[in-house]
Amino acid sequence: EVQLVESGGTSVQPGGSLRLSCAASGFTFRESWMNWVRQAPGKGLVWVSFISGDGSRTTYADSVKGRFTISRDNAKNTLYLQMNSLRDEDTAIYYCTRDGDGHFDYWGQGTLVTVSS
Amino acid sequence: DFVLTQSPLSLPVTLGQPASISCRSGQSLVHSDGKTYFNWFQQRPGHSPRRLIYRVSNRDSGVPDRFSGSGSGTDFTLKISKVEAEDVGVYYCMQGTLWPPTFGQGTKVEIK
Numbered sequence: 001e002v003q004l005v006e007s008g009g010t011s012v013q014p015g016g017s018l019r020l021s022c023a024a025s026g027f028t029f030r031e032s033w034m035n036w037v038r039q040a041p042g043k044g045l046v047w048v049s050f051i052s053g054d055g056s057r058t059t060y061a062d063s064v065k066g067r068f069t070i071s072r073d074n075a076k077n078t079l080y081l082q083m084n085s086l087r088d089e090d091t092a093i094y095y096c097t098r099d100g101d102g103h104f105d106y107w108g109q110g111t112l113v114t115v116s117s
Numbered sequence: 118d119f120v121l122t123q124s125p126l127s128l129p130v131t132l133g134q135p136a137s138i139s140c141r142s143g144q145s146l147v148h149s150d151g152k153t154y155f156n157w158f159q160q161r162p163g164h165s166p167r168r169l170i171y172r173v174s175n176r177d178s179g180v181p182d183r184f185s186g187s188g189s190g191t192d193f194t195l196k197i198s199k200v201e202a203e204d205v206g207v208y209y210c211m212q213g214t215l216w217p218p219t220f221g222q223g224t225k226v227e228i229k
Binding site: 044046047101103 | 154160165166167168171177209211213216217218219220221222223
């Protein structure tokens, strides 16, 4: 059974940093492309970042480019999102998702990041 | 970013009756590889999104056959043949053909 379990979300002040993790199981992680998607409170879904299976290719939404870094540790079956220079508008639930037979076939339960002074 | 426009944004439905959601793109979603990377997702209240339909019309494993997807190019439709209580939630269309991947605004399905 595919499982994605996010962690690391918490409340942080504007300008602060946070690292989210996503522990994967039930599939061959190193062969899977992965993404982060976020959802602001009461709002819709927005893609944030993508990483290829070997980590050699990454892409970002313009809104987070230069501030967020996606990475992965295939030995630990874990996906990461390093978030720096956080802004109020980064407040959201962050979901880890897998690209399988198209996009976003499995989702984690999400982790809440609140940016507020 | 490429915009997907869903309609309606709110859909009150009667149990046992059909429901239909439309999603339109300003550009063709046919990829250069010939495939159309267009999906539908369901998000029940308090839950993570769940993919229902991939590449226009393929149902994901475990998705009831009352859900069906159709369309081509720029116009796509999600149909629920007979709405059940568990279908309440927000439905999102999504395209992965054009970079970056984008979602529609969401359609809230509720029971009348």
